[in-house]
Amino acid sequence: MAAPIDFYFDFASPYGYLAAEKIEPLAAKHGRGVTWRPTLLGAAFKVTGGKPLPEWPLKGEYSKRDFLRSARFHNVAFHLPSAFPVGTVSACRAFYSLNSEKDRVNLAKALYRAYFVENVNIGETENVLKVAAALGFKPDLNDQALKDKTKTEVEASIARGVFGSPYLIVDGEPFWGFDRFDQVERWLRGPF
Amino acid sequence: MAAPIDFYFDFASPYGYLAAEKIEPLAAKHGRGVTWRPTLLGAAFKVTGGKPLPEWPLKGEYSKRDFLRSARFHNVAFHLPSAFPVGTVSACRAFYSLNSEKDRVNLAKALYRAYFVENVNIGETENVLKVAAALGFKPDLNDQALKDKTKTEVEASIARGVFGSPYLIVDGEPFWGFDRFDQVERWLRGPF
Numbered sequence: 001m002a003a004p005i006d007f008y009f010d011f012a013s014p015y016g017y018l019a020a021e022k023i024e025p026l027a028a029k030h031g032r033g034v035t036w037r038p039t040l041l042g043a044a045f046k047v048t049g050g051k052p053l054p055e056w057p058l059k060g061e062y063s064k065r066d067f068l069r070s071a072r073f074h075n076v077a078f079h080l081p082s083a084f085p086v087g088t089v090s091a092c093r094a095f096y097s098l099n100s101e102k103d104r105v106n107l108a109k110a111l112y113r114a115y116f117v118e119n120v121n122i123g124e125t126e127n128v129l130k131v132a133a134a135l136g137f138k139p140d141l142n143d144q145a146l147k148d149k150t151k152t153e154v155e156a157s158i159a160r161g162v163f164g165s166p167y168l169i170v171d172g173e174p175f176w177g178f179d180r181f182d183q184v185e186r187w188l189r190g191p192f
Numbered sequence: 193m194a195a196p197i198d199f200y201f202d203f204a205s206p207y208g209y210l211a212a213e214k215i216e217p218l219a220a221k222h223g224r225g226v227t228w229r230p231t232l233l234g235a236a237f238k239v240t241g242g243k244p245l246p247e248w249p250l251k252g253e254y255s256k257r258d259f260l261r262s263a264r265f266h267n268v269a270f271h272l273p274s275a276f277p278v279g280t281v282s283a284c285r286a287f288y289s290l291n292s293e294k295d296r297v298n299l300a301k302a303l304y305r306a307y308f309v310e311n312v313n314i315g316e317t318e319n320v321l322k323v324a325a326a327l328g329f330k331p332d333l334n335d336q337a338l339k340d341k342t343k344t345e346v347e348a349s350i351a352r353g354v355f356g357s358p359y360l361i362v363d364g365e366p367f368w369g370f371d372r373f374d375q376v377e378r379w380l381r382g383p384f
Contacts (some may be wrong), residue, residue, distance in 0.1 A: 048249045057240045062368055072384055073375050150305040163250040176254055179371035183265050192264055 004033035005184075006169040008157050010041040011088035011122060012052075013165035014067040014078070015133055015178040016113045020166075021076045026181060030188035035101070036108055038092045039157035048163050052085045070178070077117050086115075086123025090141055093150045094128050097139035106135055196225035198361040198378075202233040204244075204282035205357035206259040206270070207370040209304045212358075213268045217371060222380035227293070228300050230284045231349035233357055240355050244277045251328050262370070269309050278307075278315025282333055286320050287343045289331035298327055323352060 005027050009016030020036075027034045045051055050057055052159060053063040064080060071078030091111050092173055098104045114120035114131045122128055125141060140146065157167075168175040168184055173191065175184050197219050201208030212228075219226045227315055237243055245255040257270060263270030283303050286309055290296045305325045306312035317333060324331055332338065349359075353366060360367040360376055365383065367376050 022203070044250070046276050048251055050248070050251070056242070058236070058350075059240055059242070059368075060352065062355070062366060066368070069254075069375065069384075073378060080357075158250075161250050161254060163248075163249070171344070174254060174257070175253075176258070178370070180258075182374075183261060186265060192261075 002032055003171060004035045006036050006037055006160075008037045008039050008160075008162045008165065008167040008169075010165040011038055011091040011108075011111055012085040013041065014080075014116065015070070016075055016165040017078070017116045018070060018076055019168075019178045020109060020112050022074065022181065023166075023168075026185060026188075032153045032188065035103075036095075036105055037153065037157060038088070038095050038108065039162055039165075040087075040089060040092060040154045042087065044155050044158055044163045047158055050163065054084065055143075066171070068167065077113075079117055079119055081115055081119050081121065083121045083123060086121060088122065089150070090125040090128040092154070093121050093146050094132050094137070095137045096150050096153060097120075097141070097143075097146050098137060103135075103137065106131060107137060110135055194222075196364060198229055198232050198352075199226050199362075200229045200352075200354045200359040202357040203230055203283040203300075203303055203307065203349045204277040206272075206308065209260070209270070209308045210262060210266055210268055211360075211370045211373070212304050214260065214266065214303060214370075214373065215358075215360075218377060220379075222304065222377075224272040224380065226297075228287075228297055229349060230280070230287050230300065231354055232279075232284060232346045234280060235346050236350055239350055242355065246276065247260075257277065271309055271311055272333055273307055273311050273313065274276045275313045275315060278313060280314065281342070282317040282320040283314050284346070285333045285338050286324050286329070286331045288342045288345060289333070289335075289338050290329060295327075295329065299324060299329060302327055312320065381384075 007023055023034055054060040069082060095104055095107055110131050111122050117125055120127050153174045164176045170184060170187050173187055207320050215226055246252040255323055258271060287299055289295055291301060303314050307314045321364050356368045358370055362376060362379050365379055
């Protein structure tokens with residue numbers, strides 16, 4: 001079986017959420033697995049000088065409209081959270097506290113849906129723990145080893161060039177944005 | 193016939209060029225015309241705090257790869273110009289010196305192809321004049337009324353919220369990016 005797709009995303013990213021809802025069938029269709037790799041865009045922004053979409057004049061207003069329209073276009077339930085964006089370090093740590101890829105993916109989907117469907121503020125640690133608990137997970141988010149592990153993952157993402165969300169790497173080829181899924185699909189049939 | 197699509201772009205924008213190569217058949221398929229509206233992203237960046245893609249750490253390197261791959265994906269001839277990006281005020285003025293939409297579109301396509309296929313530096317006024325002359329146009333780019341007209345068009349684009357290239361407005365709905373052509377097509381069949 002060919003190597004899995006590396007799927008980088010931030011838990012506060014609307015386009016990352018749309019990608020999370022669609023990536024598995026796309027990968028499976030081409031006999032691929034997916035390695036989910038949440039990261040913290042805030043750390044990448046320190047390198048690039050970027051900032052969250054809502055903070056950009058003109059682009060910020062446009063983006064809110066585009067999130068909603070893109071979700072409708074792709075038939076994905078979506079609600080713009082009351083608190084947006086939020087810091088996602090607790091969400092990231094909860095994810096990396098788990099060791100099985102299946103558990104991680106289930107938690108990631110639950111966190112994304114809590115935030116973008118149920119309007120749960122996953123920027124708050126307490127809410128991250130509630131979402132985790134509903135799946136039977138009780139991570140210790142204050143554990144130093146977990147904090148270090150999360151930091152290492154975030155730094156590794158930046159070292160690989162990840163500056164946005166979603167960001168996919170397929171056999172070494174990088175694709176930024178949910179709107180590159182058409183090119184990802186072609187690439188999975190063979191580089192072009 | 194329904195209102196034409198407003199098509200905003202910067203002559204130095206690779207994605208604007210890809211859009212220019214594809215927009216007419218898309219519009220025609222849905223019984224629409226297109227009003228081409230070149231603008232100057234540099235002026236928009238003063239409002240948004242944005243900057244040209246190559247100047248962004250990480251994103252800049254990625255973008256060069258994405259320009260080339262996107263052109264291959266959409267079967268459009270593309271060469272990354274030696275001088276990139278360049279200021280496009282002369283190109284803009286040459287466009288707005290013409291009065292017929294047909295002449296304007298022919299010049300716009302010729303300028304884009306000169307830059308992104310033949311590696312002609314259209315940031316240089318002399319080269320803009322050569323491209324125009326090859327089509328039989330001899331604009332006076334120093335004419336004050338033309339300068340004023342161009343400035344008015346650029347300011348109007350920003351007033352409409354244009355912050356990137358390409359930027360389309362279809363019956364009041366804005367779409368940023370060549371990668372929104374799938375949503376534009378759906379919208380042309382009816383708002384969703």
